[in-house]
Amino acid sequence: MRLEQIDLNLLLTFDALMRTRSVTLAGERLGLTQSATSNALQRLRDAFGDPLFVRTPAGMQPTALAARLGPDIGDLIDRMRRVLESSRTFDAATSSHTFRILVSDIAQVTLVPDFMRLLRAQAPNVDIVNLSLPLRSAKEALAAGELDLAVGFIPELGPDYHRLSLDQERWTCLVSAAHATIGNTFTQDQYLAAAHLSYRPPASIHASLDKLLEAQLDGRQVRRRVALSVPYFSGLAPIVARTDLVLTAPSALTRAMTEMAPVRIVPLPFELPPIDLNMQWHDQTHRDPANIWFRRVFAASYAERTLAPEQRQVLPHD
Incomplete structure (x- = not known):
């Protein structure tokens, strides 16, 4: 059997049956009716040429083939879930992500020290690369996903870019x-x-x-x-x-x-x-969990600059 010959949703049914040994409970686990789950089981049987699960007093028991397939399919489903869930969250404490930013040398002197202090406390394995780019190249790099954030006294980049004002300077x-x-x-x-x-x-x-x-x-x-x-x-x-x-x-x-x-x-x-000190990012990264976390830490580090040293702490990022 080739992968493209099977509906991958059927593997979810297979995994649910392996875990519950019940058509009814498998359907509840997947949000399906009992008849829809039974239909999916029949399609699995047709695809594998094997009953896969047989009804017994102890529930739906796997055949020898299903028992051999079960661990690998279960592991595949678990890994797919982890991949999909990781796309919606960002674990700063364990991430080894590299962020690319454009920070003016003024901001590097006045903002980056506190920013790196917070970042090192929250995400010790995250790395930062500060790129030196002219404004037009920075705009293109943000749109291409080659730059995560631009910070400084930067003019408005355009309608596809988000902007957060950090402060106003004279x-x-x-x-x-x-x-x-x-x-x-x-x-x-x-x-x-x-x-x-x-x-x-x-x-x-x-x-x-x-x-x-x-x-x-x-x-x-x-x-x-x-x-x-x-x-x-x-x-x-x-x-x-x-x-x-x-x-x-x-x-x-x-x-x-x-x-x-x-x-x-x-x-x-x-x-x-007055001059607007701001940070800007492109719409394509606006909802990215990693970029959201990164922007919050940078904004928090700027806000903390006004506090006395004894008042400073690692600010929460969510």
Whole structure:
């Protein structure tokens, strides 16, 4: 007999009869009427060319052939159930899943430490790969299932993508602690006349800063002098500390950099719209149990950043 010659639902009937030794109880187990179960048994007999189960005072007893087939078919049914149930659940404590994320280097400095602490406590065998991708490639990777989550100051990706806002940041300026001409505040003219350090990572909103400034200044042309433009976070704090350059960046970044070098934060002399720190994922993974768990842990890790160290704990993920 070939596999394609048998209705696999009949194997469920076979397994139920092996376990219950009763047509009535097998039907109840499968949600079938007694007549439907009897019909399925007859189809099994026709397919195998054997009675399979015979009626006795002790119930429906398996024939020699059924007794030989029983353990293997039962094991097959159990494995199929485990496969189907695992597709609806995610056991973080035992999983060895690898998640692929896009996390900006700002988020890597400000979010990833607490995230990894929670993740290591809940899922010690889960691994993380942080990919460096431009925005268009990240969008395509999310849609292709090659990227699980994108986190940072990321613009809206489109209608097939889900978005959760984690927080809103403000634009601030960072200058050397020993800057010769800029004090605790500066004017718009001072800002526009200064030499600037422009930080432009691959997938972020930093490239839109000049457009935001133009809009704020009633559309007149704003041309900051960008003396240095860099795509990476590493080295930003020492560059600011040792030069007269002005860095304009989200407050999360400038706060982190004050702990890295002798620099200080100066308010931006313009009122710009707040920046949305968010995470985004594609609709194809929206209902995936593993992705749901992963998103919850990341969001929980961000919420926990505001707690004092003694208040922090492993937050539940369901």
